[in-house]
Amino acid sequence: MTIYDIAKEAGVSASTVSRVVNNKPGVHPSTKEKIEKLLKKYHYSPNEMARGLIKQSNHMIGILVADIRNVHYTDGAYTVEKEFAKLGYCCIIFNTGSGSAEKTEYIQVLSKRRVEGVVMIGSTFQTKEVEEAVSQFMSEIPIVIVNGYLELPNVYGVLADECAGVSTLVDLLFSKGHTRLAFVNNCYTPSNLLKIKGFEEGLERQGVKEKAVVYDAETTLEGAYEVTKKLLREHPEIDGIIYSVDLLASGGGRALLDMGYHVPDQIAYTGIDNSVYAEFSTPKITSLDNKLLELSMMAARFLVDLLGGGKATKKVMVFSAIVERETT
Amino acid sequence: MTIYDIAKEAGVSASTVSRVVNNKPGVHPSTKEKIEKLLKKYHYSPNEMARGLIKQSNHMIGILVADIRNVHYTDGAYTVEKEFAKLGYCCIIFNTGSGSAEKTEYIQVLSKRRVEGVVMIGSTFQTKEVEEAVSQFMSEIPIVIVNGYLELPNVYGVLADECAGVSTLVDLLFSKGHTRLAFVNNCYTPSNLLKIKGFEEGLERQGVKEKAVVYDAETTLEGAYEVTKKLLREHPEIDGIIYSVDLLASGGGRALLDMGYHVPDQIAYTGIDNSVYAEFSTPKITSLDNKLLELSMMAARFLVDLLGGGKATKKVMVFSAIVERETT
DNA sequence: TGCAACTTTGGTATCGATTGCAATATCATA
DNA sequence: TATGATATTGCAATCGATACCAAAGTTGCA
Numbered sequence: 001m002t003i004y005d006i007a008k009e010a011g012v013s014a015s016t017v018s019r020v021v022n023n024k025p026g027v028h029p030s031t032k033e034k035i036e037k038l039l040k041k042y043h044y045s046p047n048e049m050a051r052g053l054i055k056q057s058n059h060m061i062g063i064l065v066a067d068i069r070n071v072h073y074t075d076g077a078y079t080v081e082k083e084f085a086k087l088g089y090c091c092i093i094f095n096t097g098s099g100s101a102e103k104t105e106y107i108q109v110l111s112k113r114r115v116e117g118v119v120m121i122g123s124t125f126q127t128k129e130v131e132e133a134v135s136q137f138m139s140e141i142p143i144v145i146v147n148g149y150l151e152l153p154n155v156y157g158v159l160a161d162e163c164a165g166v167s168t169l170v171d172l173l174f175s176k177g178h179t180r181l182a183f184v185n186n187c188y189t190p191s192n193l194l195k196i197k198g199f200e201e202g203l204e205r206q207g208v209k210e211k212a213v214v215y216d217a218e219t220t221l222e223g224a225y226e227v228t229k230k231l232l233r234e235h236p237e238i239d240g241i242i243y244s245v246d247l248l249a250s251g252g253g254r255a256l257l258d259m260g261y262h263v264p265d266q267i268a269y270t271g272i273d274n275s276v277y278a279e280f281s282t283p284k285i286t287s288l289d290n291k292l293l294e295l296s297m298m299a300a301r302f303l304v305d306l307l308g309g310g311k312a313t314k315k316v317m318v319f320s321a322i323v324e325r326e327t328t
Numbered sequence: 329m330t331i332y333d334i335a336k337e338a339g340v341s342a343s344t345v346s347r348v349v350n351n352k353p354g355v356h357p358s359t360k361e362k363i364e365k366l367l368k369k370y371h372y373s374p375n376e377m378a379r380g381l382i383k384q385s386n387h388m389i390g391i392l393v394a395d396i397r398n399v400h401y402t403d404g405a406y407t408v409e410k411e412f413a414k415l416g417y418c419c420i421i422f423n424t425g426s427g428s429a430e431k432t433e434y435i436q437v438l439s440k441r442r443v444e445g446v447v448m449i450g451s452t453f454q455t456k457e458v459e460e461a462v463s464q465f466m467s468e469i470p471i472v473i474v475n476g477y478l479e480l481p482n483v484y485g486v487l488a489d490e491c492a493g494v495s496t497l498v499d500l501l502f503s504k505g506h507t508r509l510a511f512v513n514n515c516y517t518p519s520n521l522l523k524i525k526g527f528e529e530g531l532e533r534q535g536v537k538e539k540a541v542v543y544d545a546e547t548t549l550e551g552a553y554e555v556t557k558k559l560l561r562e563h564p565e566i567d568g569i570i571y572s573v574d575l576l577a578s579g580g581g582r583a584l585l586d587m588g589y590h591v592p593d594q595i596a597y598t599g600i601d602n603s604v605y606a607e608f609s610t611p612k613i614t615s616l617d618n619k620l621l622e623l624s625m626m627a628a629r630f631l632v633d634l635l636g637g638g639k640a641t642k643k644v645m646v647f648s649a650i651v652e653r654e655t656t
Numbered sequence: 657t658g659c660a661a662c663t664t665t666g667g668t669a670t671c672g673a674t675t676g677c678a679a680t681a682t683c684a685t686a
Numbered sequence: 687t688a689t690g691a692t693a694t695t696g697c698a699a700t701c702g703a704t705a706c707c708a709a710a711g712t713t714g715c716a
Contacts, residue, residue, distance in 0.1 A: 002672055013696045018674060028694060043464045048440045049377045049386060050672035053701045058377060060420075068406045071399060078396045078423050085422055085434075090441060092388075093421045094413055095406050106413075112376045113418060136371045280608025330702055341666045346704060356664060378702035381671045 001042045010035050021046055052114070061303065062110035063093045064103065066122025071275060073121050076146055076296030080119050083300035089116075098124045098189070104133035111137040117303045121146040121296065123191030142306035144299040146292065147191060149315050156306070157315040158299045160290035162191055162272075163198035165320030169242050169270050169288055170202025176328055178240030178268045179206070182213040182231055184224065184252060185244045192244050195272060199242060213238065217248055224251030232259065239267050246271030250281040253327065268328045283326035290320050329370045338363050349374055380442070389631065390438035391421045392431065394450025399603060401449050404474055404624030408447045411628035417444075426452045426517070432461035439465040445631045449474040449624065451519030470634035472627040474620065475519060477643050484634070485643040486627045488618035490519055490600075491526035493648030497570050497598050497616055498530025504656055506568030506596045507534070510541040510559055512552065512580060513572045520572050523600060527570060541566065545576055552579030560587065567595050574599030574606040577613045581655065596656045611654035618648050 003021070007014045012031060019027050020035040021044070027035075038044070052058030061084055065077045081091045092113060094106040103125065110118060118138065120130075126148040134143060135152055142154055149157030173181055183199045185192055200212045213235055217227035224243065228251070232238060243249035249271030253263065261267045263283060271278045274289035295318060302312040331349070335342045340359060347355050348363040349372070355363075366372070380386030389412055393405045409419045420441060422434040431453065438446060446469065448458075454476040462471060463480055470482055477485030501509060511527045513520055528540045541563055545555035552571065556579070560566060571577035577599030581591065589595045591611060599606050602617035623646060630640040 003674095004672075014673080015675080015696060016694085019695095022674085026694065031694080045436060045439045045465055047381070047442060047672050049380045049442060050701085051674075052377045053375070053381060053672080053703090054674045056701070065406075068403070074402050074406065075396070078393075078402065081421060081423055090420045090437065091422075092418045093409060094419075095409055108373060109418065111373045114375060114377060137373055276604045276608060280604060282610045331704095332702075342703080343666060343705080344664085347665095350704085354664060359664080375702050378671085379704075381673090381702080382704045384671070 001044050002047070003044075006035065006038050006042065006044055010038055057116060058090075058114055059088055060090045060092060060113060060115045061307075062106075062113070062115040062118040063091050064106055064110075064118065064120045064122075064125070065093065065095050066098055066103075066120070066124045068095045070273065070292075072273065072290070072292035076121050076292050076299075077119075079293055079296040080121075080300040080303075083297065083304065087304065096122075098122075100124075100127050100129035103127075103130050107133040108137050115141065117141050117307050118143045119146065119296075119299050119303055120144070120148065121292075121299075123147045123189050126150065126190045142303060142312075144302045144306075144312075146295050146299045147290070156299075156302055156312050158295045158302065159315070159317050160292070160295060160320050161317045162288075162290065162320060163194040163201065165288045165290070165322075166195045166198030166242065166272070167202030167205065168320075168322060169272075170199060170206060172286075172322060172324070172328060173240040173242075173268055173270070174206050176264070176268060178328075179208075180235075180237045181240040181242065182215060182235060182238045183242050183244070184215045184217050184227055184231065184248055186217055186219040186223075186248055195242075195244055217252075219245070219247065221247065221251030221254070224248035225255045228252035228255035229259065232256075241267070241269040243269065243271050246273050246275045246277035246281075246285055246287055249285045249287070249327070250277040253281060253283065253285065264326070264328050270322075270328060274323050278323070278325065286325045286328040287323050288320045289323050291318060294318065329372050330375070331372075334363065334366050334370065334372055338366055385444060386418075386442055387416055388418045388420060388441060388443045389635075390434075390441070390443040390446040391419050392434055392438075392446065392448045392450075392453070393421065393423050394426055394431075394448070394452045396423050398601070398620075400601060400618070400620035404449050404620050404627075405447075407621055407624040408449075408628040408631075411625065411632065415632065426450075428452075428455050428457035431455075431458050435461040436465050443469065445469050445635050446471045447474065447624075447627050447631055448472070448476065449620075449627075451475045451517050454478065454518045470631055470640075472631045472634075472640075474623050474627045475618070484627075484630055484640050486623045486630065487643070487645050488620070488623060488648050489645045490616075490618065490648060491522045491529065493616045493618070493650075494523045494526030494570065494600070495530030495533065496648075496650060497600075498527060498534060500614075500650060500652070500656060501568040501570075501596055501598070502534050504592070504596060507536075508563075508565045509568040509570065510543060510563060510566045511570050511572070512543045512545050512555055512559065512576055514545055514547040514551075514576055523570075523572055547573070547575065549575065549579030549582070552576035553583040556580035556583035557587065560584075569595070569597040571597065571599050574601050574603045574609075574613055574615055577615070577655070578605040578609040581609060581611065581613065592654065592656050598650075598656060602651050606651070606653065614653045614656040615651050616648045617651050619646060622646065 003014045003017045007017045096103045131150045144156045217223040271285045271287040274287040278285040278287035331345045335345045424431045459478045472484045545551040599613045599615040602615040606613040606615035
């Protein structure tokens with residue numbers, strides 16, 4: 001059912017039907033009523049592709065999510081979606097994974113779809129390849145990155161200050177008397193590099209002169225378990241561990257228990273992300289809440305403002321908050 | 329940058345450029361090369377709205393998710409998304425919430441967007457209102473519902489057999505010597521009604537004559553906590569509880585602990601959904617895995633087949649599996 | 657050289673809407 | 687009844703692509 005079908009049956013022109021569909025003035029009440037009746041009868045639903053084509057605007061935005069294993073990220077995506085659905089926008093969501101190749105591919109797809117704005121969620125969007133793809137295919141529309149930033153005129157960033165956050169974790173551990181700290185990392189994302197930086201800065205601020213102890217682990221419970229055992233074998237003096245993600249902290253905590261350590265007196269540890277792992281592990285894990293949900297909400301608001309022709313801050317850093325539980 | 333801009337600069341017609349863009353034969357190699365150079369130079373990206381309009385197909389599908397608090401649902405949505413992204417489809421995702429009004433609204437939105445297929449995730453799509461909206465606005469495209477079904481020619485269902493599942497939970501409890509059972513329900517969704525039915529059928533099969541004990545609780549840890557206490561005050565004989573969702577089981581379990589019950593000897597309980605609550609609560613909760621991820625994957629495959637002109641089973645019931653942990 | 661066969665290219669209609677302008681109808685007033 | 691003002695309506699161009707068909711150009715062979 002097109003606007004022409006309706007027009008023919010009503011004995012009017014397509015223009016008139018269009019006016020009725022869009023509730024525009026200048027249509028005789030009786031004509032309007034007749035047309036409205038037909039619209040209902042045939043459940044007419046305007047073709048948004050055609051409309052988008054002529055209007056040069058389709059009320060679609062794109063959402064790219066880097067890591068769907070992180071519930072905060074997916075929740076963030078839905079937050080953005082809800083915010084835009086309220087405004088009558090459609091969201092095209094792609095789960096890009098952590099690689100750059102897929103990301104640039106999806107950037108091109110979104111460009112072809114002529115989305116009017118994009119929200120990217122994840123620190124892994126902060127790469128040269130993404131930057132290039134954006135500047136080539138998306139230089140005309142506003143882009144807001146959650147937990148990332150690119151130095152381009154149309155890109156805005158809403159980031160957790162993970163560096164500062166982790167250094168406050170160091171402070172916390174020191175304040176509880178844990179001064180020989182180690183960091184267990186899972187992978188070298190921009191975000192994790194900041195965490196390590198925060199770890200080192202925290203130690204420095206506390207006057208520690210030696211090189212920071214950093215171990216690598218697989219992103220699994222078992223990986224963390226093994227690495228934690230290895231860590232304490234090689235560095236028995238360690239009495240505080242910061243894990244780059246809660247998952248690791250959960251697996252590591254189990255290792256500590258099995259090794260007979262008393263938590264948190266003898267050894268304390270924290271996770272990062274304040275995920276379900278932190279909340280539901282035994283013992284419950286002290287963690288750093290990056291407030292990704294708030295960040296996503298802020299990103300959505302920014303994009304809304306930008307689409308409305310308004311301004312937004314180019315780069316916002318939000319402080320993370322420590323959620324203290326039973327491991328410190 | 330449109331195809332005409334490229335054509336003008338190359339000194340050819342739009343038709344020729346179109347042929348090159350779509351890699352169609354019949355273009356002289358030298359012409360082709362010249363055009364390709366320009367396409368790269370200007371980062372030409374074809375307007376998919378225009379393309380969709382003329383081609384009468386835009387490679388978009390819609391995903392409606394009823395409940396984003398259920399991680400399995402959101403995971404399911406991403407599973408579907410990934411499956412379709414592989415095939416070059418775009419997914420428009422809407423989080424509809426549990427109400428019917430929003431659902432019918434989003435069905436209309438998807439219809440205007442001319443999506444070629446839809447996946448709905450959640451039992452709450454199984455309502456009269458949704459059925460009507462679908463038959464009015466979406467009778468021409470294939471729809472697959474995860475955990476739901478509608479009696480319409482273009483609707484396909486992939487469901488967990490929750491009724492059978494819960495009755496096997498009853499069997500499990502009986503086999504462990506727990507014969508005075510209660511069911512704690514959170515809300516009366518079609519899915520939960522089936523669970524209750526399974527509960528009653530299970531009891532009947534085990535030869536229980538009395539009326540099944542069913543309590544209602546808010547969908548919160550605290551709600552389950554309170555209701556569990558009330559339940560055991562009013563029915564001290566109860567020695568087994570099935571909670572309609574893991575969240576309740578987690579909260580209820582805490583109440584049992586606080587009341588001094590010994591789990592699972594004195595009283596046993598289970599959740600449903602096999603969510604993080606089941607896995608991470610202490611004690612770890614025995615739960616029913618509805619295999620929503622597999623269901624979603626199956627739904628995606630069905631829709632792919634249907635879009636490819638193939639057939640799919642109208643309604644598939646998948647057996648749920650008990651994941652036994654520490655509470656039974 | 658002439659003609660058929662094939663390759664390459666362009667013209668034009670089309671998809672389903674919107675929109676400015678022109679045309680017509682309606683009405684009030686002189 | 688004539689006139690101008692206003693209310694309705696339709697025409698035709700447009701958005702950015704695709705696709706069929708015709709036209710032009712090229713090649714091979716008699």
